[in-house]
Amino acid sequence: MKTFIVPENIAISDSGFIFLPSTGETFTLNELGKQIFKLLQAKKTIEEISSEILKEYDIDTLTLERDIEDFILRLKSLNLVTQV
Protein backbone atom coordinates (compact mmCIF):
# COMPACT_ATOMS: atom_id res chain seq x y z
CA MET A 1 0.00 0.00 0.00
CA LYS A 2 1.28 3.40 -0.99
CA THR A 3 1.42 6.17 1.57
CA PHE A 4 3.00 9.55 1.16
CA ILE A 5 4.62 12.12 3.39
CA VAL A 6 3.66 15.76 3.04
CA PRO A 7 6.33 18.25 4.22
CA GLU A 8 5.81 19.59 7.74
CA ASN A 9 4.70 23.17 8.41
CA ILE A 10 2.97 23.34 5.04
CA ALA A 11 0.08 25.78 5.06
CA ILE A 12 -3.05 25.18 2.98
CA SER A 13 -5.97 27.59 2.86
CA ASP A 14 -9.64 26.76 2.33
CA SER A 15 -9.39 28.03 -1.25
CA GLY A 16 -6.59 25.54 -2.06
CA PHE A 17 -3.64 27.91 -1.77
CA ILE A 18 -0.45 26.22 -0.53
CA PHE A 19 2.54 27.94 1.04
CA LEU A 20 5.77 25.99 1.46
CA PRO A 21 7.73 27.87 4.17
CA SER A 22 11.04 26.08 3.50
CA THR A 23 11.33 27.49 -0.01
CA GLY A 24 8.81 30.32 -0.05
CA GLU A 25 7.00 28.75 -3.00
CA THR A 26 3.25 28.93 -3.42
CA PHE A 27 0.89 26.64 -5.30
CA THR A 28 -2.76 26.57 -6.23
CA LEU A 29 -4.97 23.48 -6.09
CA ASN A 30 -8.39 23.03 -7.62
CA GLU A 31 -11.26 21.64 -5.53
CA LEU A 32 -10.45 17.95 -5.96
CA GLY A 33 -6.72 18.62 -5.76
CA LYS A 34 -7.26 20.30 -2.38
CA GLN A 35 -9.39 17.40 -1.14
CA ILE A 36 -6.82 14.77 -2.13
CA PHE A 37 -3.95 16.81 -0.73
CA LYS A 38 -5.70 17.08 2.65
CA LEU A 39 -6.30 13.31 2.63
CA LEU A 40 -2.60 12.78 1.91
CA GLN A 41 -1.77 15.04 4.85
CA ALA A 42 -4.03 12.83 6.98
CA LYS A 43 -1.83 9.86 5.93
CA LYS A 44 -4.55 8.10 3.95
CA THR A 45 -3.48 5.49 1.39
CA ILE A 46 -4.24 5.87 -2.32
CA GLU A 47 -6.82 3.11 -2.05
CA GLU A 48 -8.63 4.90 0.78
CA ILE A 49 -8.53 8.19 -1.10
CA SER A 50 -9.87 6.59 -4.29
CA SER A 51 -12.80 4.91 -2.61
CA GLU A 52 -13.79 8.13 -0.87
CA ILE A 53 -13.76 10.09 -4.14
CA LEU A 54 -15.61 7.39 -6.07
CA LYS A 55 -18.45 7.63 -3.56
CA GLU A 56 -18.63 11.38 -3.88
CA TYR A 57 -17.98 12.11 -7.57
CA ASP A 58 -19.43 11.02 -10.88
CA ILE A 59 -16.32 9.25 -12.19
CA ASP A 60 -15.20 5.74 -13.17
CA THR A 61 -12.44 3.84 -11.35
CA LEU A 62 -9.93 3.71 -14.23
CA THR A 63 -10.07 7.39 -15.08
CA LEU A 64 -9.74 8.30 -11.41
CA GLU A 65 -6.79 5.94 -10.96
CA ARG A 66 -5.04 7.53 -13.92
CA ASP A 67 -5.72 11.09 -12.76
CA ILE A 68 -4.59 10.44 -9.17
CA GLU A 69 -1.44 8.76 -10.48
CA ASP A 70 -0.70 11.85 -12.60
CA PHE A 71 -1.56 14.23 -9.77
CA ILE A 72 0.79 12.53 -7.32
CA LEU A 73 3.55 12.45 -9.93
CA ARG A 74 3.09 16.18 -10.26
CA LEU A 75 3.10 16.71 -6.47
CA LYS A 76 6.33 14.72 -6.27
CA SER A 77 8.00 16.79 -8.96
CA LEU A 78 7.03 19.94 -7.05
CA ASN A 79 8.40 18.43 -3.80
CA LEU A 80 4.98 18.55 -2.18
CA VAL A 81 5.01 14.85 -1.29
CA THR A 82 7.58 12.12 -0.90
CA GLN A 83 6.74 8.45 -1.14
CA VAL A 84 7.41 6.20 1.84
Next chain:
Amino acid sequence: MSAKKIYERPIVTKNQAGFMNKFGSSSLVKPKVEIDGVLVKDLVQKWGSPLFVISEKQIRSNQRNALRIFKSRYPKVQFAWSYKTNYLKAVCAVFHSEGSWAEVVSEFEYQKARRLGISGENIIFNGPDKSENALLTAIKENAKIHIDHYDELYKLLEITEANNLKANVAIRVNMDVGVYPKWDRFGFNYENGEAWQALKRIVISKNLNLIGLHTHIGTYMMSADAYKIATNKLVDLAKGLKNNFNINLEYIDLGGGFASHNTLLGQYLPAEEVVPSMDQFADAISSGLIELSGSLDELPTLVLETGRALIDDAGYLISKVIANKRLSTGKRAVIIDAGVNILFTSFWYKHKIHPANETGVHTEDTAIYGPLCMNIDCIRDSIIFPNVKKDDLLVIDYVGAYNVTQWMQFITMRPNVVMIMQDGTVELIRKSEDIDYIEQLEILPSSLKNR
Protein backbone atom coordinates in the same frame (compact mmCIF):
# COMPACT_ATOMS: atom_id res chain seq x y z
CA MET B 1 -28.88 8.75 -2.62
CA SER B 2 -28.23 12.26 -3.82
CA ALA B 3 -26.63 13.01 -7.22
CA LYS B 4 -22.85 12.83 -7.29
CA LYS B 5 -20.64 15.90 -7.75
CA ILE B 6 -19.36 16.82 -11.21
CA TYR B 7 -15.80 15.56 -11.57
CA GLU B 8 -12.83 17.74 -12.50
CA ARG B 9 -9.43 16.03 -12.34
CA PRO B 10 -7.14 17.08 -9.46
CA ILE B 11 -4.76 19.83 -10.46
CA VAL B 12 -1.84 21.57 -8.78
CA THR B 13 -0.22 24.64 -10.28
CA LYS B 14 2.91 26.34 -9.11
CA ASN B 15 2.47 30.10 -8.81
CA GLN B 16 5.29 31.80 -10.65
CA ALA B 17 5.32 35.46 -9.78
CA GLY B 18 8.49 36.06 -11.75
CA PHE B 19 6.84 35.10 -15.01
CA MET B 20 3.75 37.21 -14.65
CA ASN B 21 3.41 40.07 -17.07
CA LYS B 22 0.96 42.80 -17.76
CA PHE B 23 -0.32 41.09 -20.92
CA GLY B 24 -1.60 38.02 -19.08
CA SER B 25 -1.82 34.63 -20.63
CA SER B 26 -5.10 32.99 -19.66
CA SER B 27 -7.06 34.86 -22.30
CA LEU B 28 -4.85 33.42 -25.05
CA VAL B 29 -6.61 30.07 -25.02
CA LYS B 30 -10.29 30.30 -25.78
CA PRO B 31 -12.41 27.38 -26.93
CA LYS B 32 -13.19 27.33 -30.64
CA VAL B 33 -16.35 25.30 -30.99
CA GLU B 34 -17.18 26.21 -34.57
CA ILE B 35 -15.61 27.50 -37.74
CA ASP B 36 -17.80 29.76 -39.89
CA GLY B 37 -20.86 28.43 -38.08
CA VAL B 38 -20.00 24.74 -38.62
CA LEU B 39 -19.36 22.72 -35.46
CA VAL B 40 -15.82 21.38 -35.22
CA LYS B 41 -17.08 18.01 -33.95
CA ASP B 42 -19.42 17.69 -36.94
CA LEU B 43 -16.53 18.38 -39.33
CA VAL B 44 -14.43 15.65 -37.72
CA GLN B 45 -17.31 13.20 -37.60
CA LYS B 46 -17.72 13.47 -41.36
CA TRP B 47 -14.14 14.06 -42.60
CA GLY B 48 -11.94 12.59 -39.87
CA SER B 49 -9.04 13.98 -37.90
CA PRO B 50 -6.66 15.62 -38.52
CA LEU B 51 -8.49 17.91 -40.93
CA PHE B 52 -7.54 21.12 -42.70
CA VAL B 53 -10.42 23.56 -42.97
CA ILE B 54 -10.36 26.59 -45.25
CA SER B 55 -12.88 29.40 -45.09
CA GLU B 56 -14.01 30.77 -48.45
CA LYS B 57 -15.65 33.69 -46.68
CA GLN B 58 -12.42 34.68 -44.94
CA ILE B 59 -10.36 34.51 -48.15
CA ARG B 60 -12.80 36.77 -49.97
CA SER B 61 -13.00 39.16 -47.07
CA ASN B 62 -9.18 39.38 -46.83
CA GLN B 63 -8.80 39.92 -50.57
CA ARG B 64 -11.52 42.58 -50.78
CA ASN B 65 -10.16 44.35 -47.74
CA ALA B 66 -6.61 44.43 -49.13
CA LEU B 67 -7.81 45.66 -52.52
CA ARG B 68 -9.88 48.41 -50.89
CA ILE B 69 -6.94 49.52 -48.73
CA PHE B 70 -4.56 49.83 -51.71
CA LYS B 71 -7.14 51.25 -54.15
CA SER B 72 -8.03 54.03 -51.74
CA ARG B 73 -4.38 55.15 -51.99
CA TYR B 74 -3.42 54.43 -55.61
CA PRO B 75 -5.81 54.23 -58.56
CA LYS B 76 -4.52 51.17 -60.40
CA VAL B 77 -4.01 48.03 -58.32
CA GLN B 78 -3.80 44.39 -59.39
CA PHE B 79 -3.27 41.43 -57.07
CA ALA B 80 -1.62 38.20 -58.27
CA TRP B 81 -2.21 35.13 -56.14
CA SER B 82 1.06 33.61 -54.94
CA TYR B 83 0.57 29.95 -55.87
CA LYS B 84 3.31 28.56 -53.65
CA THR B 85 1.52 29.88 -50.57
CA ASN B 86 -1.45 27.61 -51.22
CA TYR B 87 -2.05 26.12 -54.65
CA LEU B 88 -5.05 23.93 -53.97
CA LYS B 89 -7.35 24.41 -56.96
CA ALA B 90 -10.28 25.56 -54.85
CA VAL B 91 -8.19 28.18 -53.06
CA CYS B 92 -6.70 29.55 -56.30
CA ALA B 93 -10.17 29.60 -57.87
CA VAL B 94 -11.52 31.77 -55.07
CA PHE B 95 -8.69 34.29 -55.53
CA HIS B 96 -9.12 34.27 -59.32
CA SER B 97 -12.84 34.87 -58.97
CA GLU B 98 -11.93 37.95 -56.90
CA GLY B 99 -9.95 39.18 -59.91
CA SER B 100 -6.45 38.08 -58.96
CA TRP B 101 -3.87 37.03 -61.53
CA ALA B 102 -1.65 34.02 -60.88
CA GLU B 103 1.92 34.41 -59.63
CA VAL B 104 3.86 31.21 -60.26
CA VAL B 105 7.46 30.18 -59.64
CA SER B 106 7.76 26.90 -61.54
CA GLU B 107 6.56 25.12 -64.65
CA PHE B 108 4.32 22.97 -62.42
CA GLU B 109 2.63 26.02 -60.91
CA TYR B 110 2.34 27.57 -64.38
CA GLN B 111 0.53 24.45 -65.58
CA LYS B 112 -1.76 24.54 -62.55
CA ALA B 113 -2.77 28.10 -63.36
CA ARG B 114 -3.37 27.28 -67.04
CA ARG B 115 -5.48 24.27 -66.10
CA LEU B 116 -7.63 26.54 -63.95
CA GLY B 117 -8.30 28.54 -67.11
CA ILE B 118 -6.03 31.49 -66.36
CA SER B 119 -4.75 32.98 -69.62
CA GLY B 120 -1.03 33.45 -70.05
CA GLU B 121 -1.23 37.23 -69.97
CA ASN B 122 -2.67 36.99 -66.44
CA ILE B 123 0.20 34.86 -65.21
CA ILE B 124 3.36 36.31 -63.68
CA PHE B 125 6.18 33.81 -64.11
CA ASN B 126 8.78 34.32 -61.38
CA GLY B 127 11.62 32.26 -60.00
CA PRO B 128 15.20 31.33 -60.83
CA ASP B 129 14.37 28.02 -62.53
CA LYS B 130 12.40 28.28 -65.75
CA SER B 131 13.21 25.56 -68.25
CA GLU B 132 13.60 26.33 -71.97
CA ASN B 133 10.38 24.50 -72.62
CA ALA B 134 8.55 26.43 -69.90
CA LEU B 135 9.89 29.73 -71.24
CA LEU B 136 8.83 28.90 -74.81
CA THR B 137 5.29 28.11 -73.66
CA ALA B 138 5.15 31.24 -71.51
CA ILE B 139 6.36 33.42 -74.41
CA LYS B 140 3.79 31.94 -76.81
CA GLU B 141 1.02 32.42 -74.27
CA ASN B 142 2.02 36.05 -73.56
CA ALA B 143 2.80 35.41 -69.90
CA LYS B 144 4.62 38.08 -67.94
CA ILE B 145 8.10 36.66 -67.52
CA HIS B 146 10.11 38.11 -64.65
CA ILE B 147 13.78 37.61 -65.43
CA ASP B 148 15.87 36.52 -62.47
CA HIS B 149 19.44 36.45 -63.82
CA TYR B 150 21.60 37.17 -66.88
CA ASP B 151 21.65 33.55 -68.00
CA GLU B 152 17.88 33.66 -68.21
CA LEU B 153 17.97 36.99 -70.04
CA TYR B 154 20.30 35.56 -72.68
CA LYS B 155 18.29 32.36 -72.90
CA LEU B 156 15.19 34.47 -73.62
CA LEU B 157 17.06 36.43 -76.31
CA GLU B 158 18.11 33.13 -77.89
CA ILE B 159 14.64 31.55 -77.78
CA THR B 160 12.79 34.60 -79.06
CA GLU B 161 15.24 35.17 -81.93
CA ALA B 162 15.29 31.51 -82.96
CA ASN B 163 11.48 31.31 -82.99
CA ASN B 164 10.86 34.87 -84.15
CA LEU B 165 8.75 35.59 -81.07
CA LYS B 166 8.33 38.56 -78.81
CA ALA B 167 8.32 38.07 -75.02
CA ASN B 168 6.70 40.27 -72.40
CA VAL B 169 9.27 40.69 -69.67
CA ALA B 170 10.06 42.44 -66.43
CA ILE B 171 13.15 42.10 -64.29
CA ARG B 172 13.31 41.23 -60.67
CA VAL B 173 15.37 43.77 -58.76
CA ASN B 174 17.03 43.17 -55.40
CA MET B 175 18.10 46.03 -53.21
CA ASP B 176 19.11 47.22 -49.77
CA VAL B 177 15.97 48.30 -47.92
CA GLY B 178 17.49 48.32 -44.47
CA VAL B 179 16.23 44.84 -43.60
CA TYR B 180 18.73 42.04 -43.14
CA PRO B 181 19.53 39.46 -44.32
CA LYS B 182 19.16 41.03 -47.77
CA TRP B 183 17.40 38.90 -50.33
CA ASP B 184 20.09 39.47 -52.94
CA ARG B 185 20.07 35.97 -54.39
CA PHE B 186 17.05 36.74 -56.55
CA GLY B 187 17.08 39.18 -59.42
CA PHE B 188 19.46 41.97 -60.42
CA ASN B 189 20.99 44.31 -57.87
CA TYR B 190 19.92 47.95 -57.80
CA GLU B 191 22.79 49.55 -55.90
CA ASN B 192 25.64 48.18 -58.04
CA GLY B 193 23.94 49.14 -61.30
CA GLU B 194 23.31 45.57 -62.47
CA ALA B 195 19.55 46.14 -62.71
CA TRP B 196 20.01 49.23 -64.90
CA GLN B 197 22.47 47.34 -67.17
CA ALA B 198 19.96 44.50 -67.56
CA LEU B 199 17.17 46.96 -68.38
CA LYS B 200 19.33 48.63 -71.06
CA ARG B 201 20.09 45.23 -72.58
CA ILE B 202 16.36 44.46 -72.75
CA VAL B 203 15.48 47.86 -74.22
CA ILE B 204 17.81 47.42 -77.19
CA SER B 205 16.44 43.98 -77.97
CA LYS B 206 13.71 43.89 -80.58
CA ASN B 207 12.36 40.59 -79.26
CA LEU B 208 11.87 41.56 -75.63
CA ASN B 209 9.04 43.85 -74.65
CA LEU B 210 9.81 45.49 -71.30
CA ILE B 211 6.52 45.87 -69.44
CA GLY B 212 7.37 45.99 -65.76
CA LEU B 213 9.67 46.05 -62.78
CA HIS B 214 9.49 43.63 -59.90
CA THR B 215 10.95 43.29 -56.45
CA HIS B 216 10.23 41.08 -53.48
CA ILE B 217 12.15 42.28 -50.49
CA GLY B 218 11.58 39.39 -48.10
CA THR B 219 9.03 37.39 -46.19
CA TYR B 220 7.15 38.13 -42.97
CA MET B 221 8.34 41.76 -43.17
CA MET B 222 7.82 43.60 -39.92
CA SER B 223 8.81 47.00 -41.22
CA ALA B 224 6.50 48.98 -43.48
CA ASP B 225 9.24 51.54 -44.18
CA ALA B 226 11.22 48.92 -46.09
CA TYR B 227 8.45 48.95 -48.72
CA LYS B 228 8.76 52.70 -49.12
CA ILE B 229 12.48 52.37 -49.78
CA ALA B 230 11.82 49.54 -52.25
CA THR B 231 9.15 51.57 -54.03
CA ASN B 232 11.42 54.60 -54.27
CA LYS B 233 14.16 52.52 -55.87
CA LEU B 234 11.82 50.94 -58.44
CA VAL B 235 10.32 54.36 -59.18
CA ASP B 236 13.83 55.67 -59.77
CA LEU B 237 14.41 52.93 -62.36
CA ALA B 238 11.00 53.63 -63.93
CA LYS B 239 11.84 57.33 -64.25
CA GLY B 240 15.18 56.43 -65.83
CA LEU B 241 13.39 54.31 -68.44
CA LYS B 242 10.93 57.13 -69.17
CA ASN B 243 13.58 59.84 -69.42
CA ASN B 244 16.15 57.87 -71.40
CA PHE B 245 14.04 55.62 -73.61
CA ASN B 246 10.52 57.09 -73.34
CA ILE B 247 9.22 53.79 -71.98
CA ASN B 248 6.04 53.80 -69.90
CA LEU B 249 5.89 50.63 -67.86
CA GLU B 250 2.61 48.75 -67.61
CA TYR B 251 3.21 47.85 -63.99
CA ILE B 252 5.42 48.01 -60.94
CA ASP B 253 5.30 44.82 -58.88
CA LEU B 254 6.16 45.20 -55.20
CA GLY B 255 5.85 41.46 -54.52
CA GLY B 256 4.55 40.34 -51.17
CA GLY B 257 6.00 39.43 -47.82
CA PHE B 258 3.52 41.28 -45.62
CA ALA B 259 3.54 39.62 -42.22
CA SER B 260 0.45 37.80 -40.99
CA HIS B 261 -0.77 37.66 -37.42
CA ASN B 262 1.15 34.53 -36.55
CA THR B 263 3.70 35.02 -33.80
CA LEU B 264 7.24 33.91 -34.62
CA LEU B 265 9.19 31.61 -32.32
CA GLY B 266 11.32 33.81 -30.10
CA GLN B 267 9.03 36.79 -30.57
CA TYR B 268 7.90 37.99 -27.15
CA LEU B 269 4.83 40.04 -27.94
CA PRO B 270 1.89 38.60 -29.89
CA ALA B 271 2.06 39.36 -33.62
CA GLU B 272 -1.13 41.45 -33.47
CA GLU B 273 0.77 44.02 -31.44
CA VAL B 274 3.99 44.26 -33.45
CA VAL B 275 3.13 43.51 -37.06
CA PRO B 276 2.28 46.53 -39.24
CA SER B 277 -1.28 46.63 -40.54
CA MET B 278 -2.12 46.35 -44.24
CA ASP B 279 -2.87 50.09 -44.15
CA GLN B 280 0.69 50.84 -43.05
CA PHE B 281 2.15 48.70 -45.86
CA ALA B 282 -0.19 50.45 -48.31
CA ASP B 283 0.78 53.90 -47.02
CA ALA B 284 4.46 53.11 -47.43
CA ILE B 285 4.07 51.84 -50.99
CA SER B 286 1.67 54.53 -52.21
CA SER B 287 3.79 57.34 -50.76
CA GLY B 288 6.66 56.03 -52.89
CA LEU B 289 4.52 55.77 -56.04
CA ILE B 290 3.39 59.39 -55.72
CA GLU B 291 6.80 60.35 -57.14
CA LEU B 292 5.63 59.07 -60.51
CA SER B 293 4.12 61.74 -62.70
CA GLY B 294 1.96 61.57 -65.76
CA SER B 295 -1.64 61.06 -66.75
CA LEU B 296 -3.71 58.19 -65.37
CA ASP B 297 -3.16 56.30 -68.63
CA GLU B 298 0.59 56.57 -68.24
CA LEU B 299 0.71 55.53 -64.60
CA PRO B 300 1.84 51.96 -64.11
CA THR B 301 -0.42 49.49 -62.33
CA LEU B 302 0.69 48.53 -58.85
CA VAL B 303 0.95 44.74 -58.76
CA LEU B 304 1.02 42.90 -55.43
CA GLU B 305 1.83 39.23 -54.91
CA THR B 306 0.60 39.03 -51.34
CA GLY B 307 0.26 35.43 -50.17
CA ARG B 308 0.52 34.77 -46.46
CA ALA B 309 -1.37 37.86 -45.29
CA LEU B 310 -4.39 36.89 -47.44
CA ILE B 311 -4.70 33.21 -46.61
CA ASP B 312 -3.11 32.49 -43.22
CA ASP B 313 -6.16 33.29 -41.09
CA ALA B 314 -8.49 31.50 -43.52
CA GLY B 315 -6.95 28.12 -42.67
CA TYR B 316 -7.47 25.92 -39.60
CA LEU B 317 -6.15 22.53 -38.63
CA ILE B 318 -8.36 20.37 -36.44
CA SER B 319 -6.55 17.70 -34.48
CA LYS B 320 -7.48 15.09 -31.89
CA VAL B 321 -5.78 14.46 -28.55
CA ILE B 322 -4.11 11.03 -28.53
CA ALA B 323 -2.71 11.09 -25.00
CA ASN B 324 -1.66 13.12 -21.98
CA LYS B 325 1.79 12.60 -20.50
CA ARG B 326 4.07 13.84 -17.73
CA LEU B 327 7.62 14.57 -18.80
CA SER B 328 10.54 13.80 -16.47
CA THR B 329 10.57 17.43 -15.37
CA GLY B 330 6.94 17.22 -14.27
CA LYS B 331 5.84 19.29 -17.25
CA ARG B 332 2.65 18.21 -18.95
CA ALA B 333 2.73 16.98 -22.53
CA VAL B 334 -0.19 16.44 -24.88
CA ILE B 335 0.18 14.25 -27.94
CA ILE B 336 -2.08 15.09 -30.85
CA ASP B 337 -2.70 13.38 -34.19
CA ALA B 338 -1.29 16.23 -36.34
CA GLY B 339 2.48 16.32 -36.69
CA VAL B 340 5.05 18.72 -38.11
CA ASN B 341 4.90 16.85 -41.42
CA ILE B 342 1.53 18.47 -42.11
CA LEU B 343 2.05 21.58 -39.98
CA PHE B 344 5.36 22.73 -41.38
CA THR B 345 4.91 26.26 -40.09
CA SER B 346 5.27 25.08 -36.48
CA PHE B 347 9.03 25.21 -37.14
CA TRP B 348 8.84 29.00 -37.11
CA TYR B 349 5.51 30.02 -35.54
CA LYS B 350 4.06 29.82 -32.08
CA HIS B 351 0.71 28.65 -33.40
CA LYS B 352 -2.40 29.51 -31.45
CA ILE B 353 -4.18 26.38 -30.33
CA HIS B 354 -7.73 26.22 -28.97
CA PRO B 355 -9.68 23.37 -27.41
CA ALA B 356 -12.85 22.71 -29.43
CA ASN B 357 -14.96 22.47 -26.29
CA GLU B 358 -15.32 24.27 -22.96
CA THR B 359 -12.59 23.33 -20.51
CA GLY B 360 -11.92 23.98 -16.83
CA VAL B 361 -10.33 27.23 -15.71
CA HIS B 362 -7.05 25.63 -14.66
CA THR B 363 -4.18 25.96 -17.09
CA GLU B 364 -0.73 24.49 -17.07
CA ASP B 365 2.49 24.94 -18.99
CA THR B 366 2.18 22.25 -21.64
CA ALA B 367 4.21 20.86 -24.50
CA ILE B 368 2.17 19.78 -27.53
CA TYR B 369 3.66 17.00 -29.64
CA GLY B 370 2.60 15.39 -32.89
CA PRO B 371 2.17 11.64 -33.47
CA LEU B 372 5.41 11.00 -35.35
CA CYS B 373 8.00 8.79 -33.71
CA MET B 374 10.57 11.56 -34.11
CA ASN B 375 11.92 13.98 -31.53
CA ILE B 376 11.49 16.97 -33.87
CA ASP B 377 7.73 16.48 -33.90
CA CYS B 378 6.88 19.34 -31.58
CA ILE B 379 3.95 21.65 -32.35
CA ARG B 380 4.44 23.91 -29.30
CA ASP B 381 7.19 23.38 -26.73
CA SER B 382 5.46 25.61 -24.23
CA ILE B 383 1.90 26.87 -24.15
CA ILE B 384 -0.29 27.75 -21.19
CA PHE B 385 -3.08 25.32 -21.88
CA PRO B 386 -6.17 24.03 -20.11
CA ASN B 387 -6.56 20.36 -19.28
CA VAL B 388 -7.73 18.27 -22.20
CA LYS B 389 -8.36 14.56 -22.31
CA LYS B 390 -7.93 11.81 -24.84
CA ASP B 391 -10.16 12.25 -27.91
CA ASP B 392 -10.77 15.95 -27.24
CA LEU B 393 -10.51 18.07 -30.38
CA LEU B 394 -8.18 21.04 -30.78
CA VAL B 395 -8.21 23.77 -33.41
CA ILE B 396 -4.92 25.28 -34.58
CA ASP B 397 -5.28 28.76 -36.03
CA TYR B 398 -3.61 30.60 -38.91
CA VAL B 399 -2.40 27.64 -40.90
CA GLY B 400 -3.65 28.66 -44.36
CA ALA B 401 -0.25 29.71 -45.70
CA TYR B 402 2.42 27.25 -46.85
CA ASN B 403 1.19 24.20 -44.93
CA VAL B 404 -0.76 22.52 -47.70
CA THR B 405 2.08 23.16 -50.13
CA GLN B 406 5.13 22.34 -47.97
CA TRP B 407 3.55 19.40 -46.16
CA MET B 408 5.09 15.95 -46.44
CA GLN B 409 3.80 12.45 -46.60
CA PHE B 410 5.98 11.14 -43.79
CA ILE B 411 5.06 8.28 -41.43
CA THR B 412 1.41 9.31 -41.65
CA MET B 413 -0.82 10.28 -44.58
CA ARG B 414 -1.78 13.80 -45.48
CA PRO B 415 -5.37 14.36 -44.36
CA ASN B 416 -8.54 15.64 -45.99
CA VAL B 417 -8.84 19.34 -46.74
CA VAL B 418 -12.32 20.85 -46.75
CA MET B 419 -13.57 24.30 -47.62
CA ILE B 420 -16.48 25.91 -45.81
CA MET B 421 -18.25 27.68 -48.62
CA GLN B 422 -19.86 31.10 -48.34
CA ASP B 423 -23.30 29.52 -48.00
CA GLY B 424 -22.18 27.39 -45.05
CA THR B 425 -21.94 24.09 -46.94
CA VAL B 426 -18.76 22.06 -46.62
CA GLU B 427 -16.91 20.73 -49.67
CA LEU B 428 -14.03 18.28 -49.79
CA ILE B 429 -11.27 20.01 -51.80
CA ARG B 430 -8.45 17.49 -51.38
CA LYS B 431 -8.87 13.86 -50.44
CA SER B 432 -6.76 12.25 -47.75
CA GLU B 433 -4.06 9.97 -49.06
CA ASP B 434 -4.09 6.20 -48.75
CA ILE B 435 -1.49 3.52 -49.26
CA ASP B 436 -2.49 2.93 -52.90
CA TYR B 437 -1.93 6.59 -53.71
CA ILE B 438 1.47 6.56 -52.00
CA GLU B 439 2.65 3.37 -53.64
CA GLN B 440 1.40 3.99 -57.17
CA LEU B 441 4.70 5.59 -58.18
CA GLU B 442 6.87 2.90 -56.60
CA ILE B 443 8.32 -0.02 -58.53
CA LEU B 444 9.62 -3.15 -56.82
CA PRO B 445 12.33 -4.78 -59.00
CA SER B 446 11.24 -8.30 -59.97
CA SER B 447 14.41 -9.78 -58.44
CA LEU B 448 13.19 -8.55 -55.04
CA LYS B 449 9.69 -9.95 -55.34
CA ASN B 450 8.53 -13.03 -53.44
CA ARG B 451 11.46 -13.00 -51.08
